[in-house]
Amino acid sequence: METLTEKSASAKKSSDPNPPTQKRRNRVWDSMKQQKYLYLMSLPFVAWVFVFNYLPLWGWTMAFQNYKPARSFGDQQWVGFKHFAELFSDDRFYLVLRNTLAMSLMGLVIGFIVPIFFAILLNEMKGMFFKRAVQTVSYLPHFVSWVVVAGIITKMLSTDGGIINDLLVNLNIIDQPIQFMAKGNLFWYIVTASDMWKETGWNAIIYLAAITGIDQELYEASRVDGANRWRQMWHITLPGIRTTISVLFIMSIGHLISIGFEKQFLLQNSLVLDYSEVLDLYALNYGLNMGRFSYGTAIGIFNSVVSIILLFTANGLFKKFTKESIM
Amino acid sequence: MANKAFNATRGDKLFDIFNILAMTLVLIVTLYPFLNVLAISLNNSTDTVRGGIYLWPRDFTLQNYKTIFQYDGLLQGLQVSILRTIVGTVLGLISSSMIAFTLSRPDFKLRKFVSTALALTMYFSGGLIPVYILMRDLNLIGTFWVYVLPGMISAFNVFIIRSFIDGLPYALQESAKLDGANDFKIYYKIILPLCKPVLATIALFLAVGQWNAWFDTYLYNGSKAHLTTLQYELMKVLQSTQQGSGAGRNANDMAQQMTQISPESIKMAITIVVTVPILIVYPFLQKYFVGGMTLGAVKA
Numbered sequence: 001m002e003t004l005t006e007k008s009a010s011a012k013k014s015s016d017p018n019p020p021t022q023k024r025r026n027r028v029w030d031s032m033k034q035q036k037y038l039y040l041m042s043l044p045f046v047a048w049v050f051v052f053n054y055l056p057l058w059g060w061t062m063a064f065q066n067y068k069p070a071r072s073f074g075d076q077q078w079v080g081f082k083h084f085a086e087l088f089s090d091d092r093f094y095l096v097l098r099n100t101l102a103m104s105l106m107g108l109v110i111g112f113i114v115p116i117f118f119a120i121l122l123n124e125m126k127g128m129f130f131k132r133a134v135q136t137v138s139y140l141p142h143f144v145s146w147v148v149v150a151g152i153i154t155k156m157l158s159t160d161g162g163i164i165n166d167l168l169v170n171l172n173i174i175d176q177p178i179q180f181m182a183k184g185n186l187f188w189y190i191v192t193a194s195d196m197w198k199e200t201g202w203n204a205i206i207y208l209a210a211i212t213g214i215d216q217e218l219y220e221a222s223r224v225d226g227a228n229r230w231r232q233m234w235h236i237t238l239p240g241i242r243t244t245i246s247v248l249f250i251m252s253i254g255h256l257i258s259i260g261f262e263k264q265f266l267l268q269n270s271l272v273l274d275y276s277e278v279l280d281l282y283a284l285n286y287g288l289n290m291g292r293f294s295y296g297t298a299i300g301i302f303n304s305v306v307s308i309i310l311l312f313t314a315n316g317l318f319k320k321f322t323k324e325s326i327m
Numbered sequence: 328m329a330n331k332a333f334n335a336t337r338g339d340k341l342f343d344i345f346n347i348l349a350m351t352l353v354l355i356v357t358l359y360p361f362l363n364v365l366a367i368s369l370n371n372s373t374d375t376v377r378g379g380i381y382l383w384p385r386d387f388t389l390q391n392y393k394t395i396f397q398y399d400g401l402l403q404g405l406q407v408s409i410l411r412t413i414v415g416t417v418l419g420l421i422s423s424s425m426i427a428f429t430l431s432r433p434d435f436k437l438r439k440f441v442s443t444a445l446a447l448t449m450y451f452s453g454g455l456i457p458v459y460i461l462m463r464d465l466n467l468i469g470t471f472w473v474y475v476l477p478g479m480i481s482a483f484n485v486f487i488i489r490s491f492i493d494g495l496p497y498a499l500q501e502s503a504k505l506d507g508a509n510d511f512k513i514y515y516k517i518i519l520p521l522c523k524p525v526l527a528t529i530a531l532f533l534a535v536g537q538w539n540a541w542f543d544t545y546l547y548n549g550s551k552a553h554l555t556t557l558q559y560e561l562m563k564v565l566q567s568t569q570q571g572s573g574a575g576r577n578a579n580d581m582a583q584q585m586t587q588i589s590p591e592s593i594k595m596a597i598t599i600v601v602t603v604p605i606l607i608v609y610p611f612l613q614k615y616f617v618g619g620m621t622l623g624a625v626k627a
Contacts, residue, residue, distance in 0.1 A: 031436060037510035042429040042441055045422050045480055049444060052477050056453020056461050069460075118353070124346055134350045136613065137357050143605045145539030147558050151565045151598050152360045155367075155591075161378030163363065197356070205617055229342045262542060266562070283455050288546075293456055300454025311450075 063297040083298040093282070093299075097306070099188070100278040103264070104310060106192045112252050115200050116245065119207035120237055124229065135208070138201025146198075150266035153194050157181055181267070184275040191263050191276075203248065210244035211237060249318060279303040361602070364595045368392070372592035391596035401597065404557040407471070408538060411556065415475040415537040416530050422480050423529060424522065427488035428514045433497075445482040462547060471554060473547045478536065484529050491525035492518060527615040535605060561601050564589050 032039065063083055065076040087093050118138070125131040141149065156162050157180040165177035180186055218236050227235065261280035268276035277285075279299055287296015362382050367375055371386035379385070395401050429435050430442050453461070458477070467473040495518070503513050519526070541558035548554040567589055 028436075031434075035435060035510065037514075038429045038432060038435050039437070041425040041511065041514065042435075042437060045426050046437075046441055046444060048422070048476075049448060049480055051465075052461075052479075053448040053452070054444075056457035057451070059453055059457025059460050062457065062460070069463075121346055121349055124342070125350055126343065130347075130350070134354050136610065137354055139609070139613070140357060140361070140606070143535055143539075143609050144602050145541065145558050147539075147541050147562045147565065148598055148602050151561070151594065152364060154565070155364065155595070156360055160376075161380060161591075163359065163381070166379075201357070209617070228336055228338045230338070265542075266566075280455060287456050288459060293460065296456040297454065300456055303454060304451060 060297060060301055062294050063301050065294055067294040067297075069293070079294075083295050084302075086295065087298050087302065092277075095274055096277045096279055096282045099264075099275055100303075100306065101310075102188050103191055103278065106188060107195055108252055108314065110192050110196050111199060111203065112249060114196055115203035115248075116207055116241075118200050119204040119211060119241075120233055122204065123208060123211045123237070124233070135201070138204065140201070141198040142202035144198075146262045146266055149194055149198050150263070153190065153197075153267065154181060157190070181269060182271045184272040187267070187272045187275040191267060194263060194267065203252075206244055206248060207241055210241040214240035246318075249314075279306065364598050364602075367592055368595035368599045370592055372590035375590065375592045391592045392600075395593060395596050395600065400552070400555065400560050401557070401600070403553060404555055404560040405600075407554055408557040411471070411474040411540075412534050412537040414471075415478070416533040418475055418479050419481075419484065419533040420526055420530055423484045424488050424519065424526065425514065426480065427485050427492055428518050430485070430489045431492040432500075432510075445480075445485055449482045459546065468547045469551055469554070470548075474537070474540070474543055474556075477543075478540075484532065488522065488525050488529060491522055495521055524615055527612060531609075531612045531616050534608075538605065557601050561597050564594055564597055 061073075064078060064080060066079050067076060122131060122134060122138075125134070157164055159165055159177040159179055162177075162180075164180070165174075168174045169177060180190060214237065218240075219232055222232050222236060261278050261284070264276050264278050264281055265284075268281075280303060283296040283299040283303070286292060287299060359382075363380070366382055366384050367380050368391055369387055369389070370380050370384035370391075371388045372391060374386040426441065426445070430438055432438065452458070462468050462473055462477070467476065499517055499521075500513050503517055508516065539558060541556065541562050544554070544556045544559035545562070549559070
């Protein structure tokens with residue numbers, strides 16, 4: 001602002017050469033004193049992060065104990081891998097694992113590809129007003145909770161007055177309304193489609209911003225060369241947002257870690273449990289609700305391991321196809 | 328676009344038609360469910376059972392809304408939801424921006440350590456049960472604070488704010504320092520006012536997250552009537568029938584709490600009440616969050 005000249009003076013100050021070692025301790029103390037506000041502003045929150053994010057990791061020890069809530073840590077009985085052995089010999093577990101993998105991979109693919117298509121198509125819209133309207137409306141579902149979305153989805157798919165069944169019946173595609181929510185083998189698709197409905201517009205924001213940044217002259221040049229709209233999309237728009245696609249892919253992989261269970265919890269019912277139960281729900285039902293903390297923790301640990309494996313798999317695939325690495 | 332300067336080919340015209348149809352479909356598919364819910368919520372609940380309500384109520388009434396607002400749980404839930412949204416947003420903004428500020432200081436000695444400690448939290452979590460045990464040991468279960476404390480600092484938010492601060496000229500801070508301002512003053516008087524756009528984005532994220540949360544209520548405070556939130560009340564009501572297919576009782580113990588079965592129109596009225604606040608706020612904040620999301624991407 002007003003002190004442009006002083007800027008160079010302070011720049012000189014901050015570019016001090018490294019101090020000789022014997023004076024180092026003093027300097028550390030000095031700089032701590034000098035930066036006391038920075039320490040005050042960050043250390044309480046570092047402590048906070050430690051408590052709420054790192055302490056639960058300590059809780060992983062529970063998986064190797066017969067954890068009893070009333071006892072202190074020293075008095076817990078250690079049982080090694082007993083709970084894991086029990087977990088791996090439970091048939092239900094493999095079903096749950098299958099569901100977890102299926103739904104996270106379906107979610108990754110759909111949640112990644114559909115927004116790209118949507119952004120490209122939306123960008124090709126000519127009418128500004130209509131384009132804006134579609135864009136604004138497409139974000140909308142992102143802002144409502146999964147509770148609301150689950151209610152809406154259930155309503156839309158219901159047999160009495162649900163629009164999907166009404167449409168299918170009126171178009172003579174089916175004779176009888178389908179009880180979508182009662183069919184286990186449809187559950188994965190319902191979850192994935194709900195996710196798509198909720199997040200496509202939102203996930204497309206970044207792509208749209210990236211497309212805006214592409215040099216318009218490229219399009220004009222290609223038109224002169226006789227490229228039609230499809231070719232323009234393929235040869236200019238898509239390569240133009242390649243870096244953004246990479247970034248978004250990283251982000252969606254990041255979300256894989258929190259595979260989540262909200263949708264499954266809210267959309268499930270007793271008829272589809274064999275398809276709807278994911279690892280976290282399994283931990284909730286068998287661990288927390290039955291008070292089997294150790295067993296539930298073992299499930300949780302396994303869940304984390306699965307997430308890490310998915311992360312590395314996705315990263316590996318990504319590396320293979322783009323010759324870039326994200327980690 | 329400049330397309331007018333050239334003769335659009337037949338393929339291009341075909342594409343435009345296809346595109347307009349596709350986008351119209353997106354518009355309808357996104358909007359219809361909301362309008363349908365609204366129509367049902369405004370329809371007489373006994374008439375609703377006959378089905379066939381699409382965009383307009385057949386037997387218009389406000390009775391459903393009157394009924395749900397007479398239900399204590401709803402007003403109670405509304406209060407808790409509003410309170411947690413405000414407190415959670417304010418606390419989240421203060422904490423995230425403070426850390427982001429210290430992380431943006433190239434001279435800060437703990438910078439690397441803090442940012443690594445934060446970044447790691449994006450890639451692991453303790454899991455449901457250890458977190459539950461921690462909340463119990465901290466005596467947070469059955470309190471209001473379990474809603475706002477655990478989610479107060481998210482690494483993602485911190486990094487978005489930080490990348491915004493990084494984009495501000497560092498000379499501003501240096502000159503303020505030469506004028507005798509301490510670091511806290513710099514944060515408060517210079518950085519915060521300049522960060523308004525990014526703070527608005529983060530505020531929106533935090534507020535929407537708080538408003539939409541229901542699982543923490545289910546997990547920690549489901550039995551405390553004075554602490555249940557609006558989303559939780561909606562969840563209870565929506566789950567009370569588990570679709571009209573005559574499905575059996577839900578196997579897990581959740582079902583026991585949800586014995587009361589509400590008519591469709593009542594359910595939809597509560598859905599509208601829960602949704603409307605978000606719908607009112609979000610168009611105004613749209614320019615901010617579009618900017619904010621883009622910013623986050625540039626950083627990553």
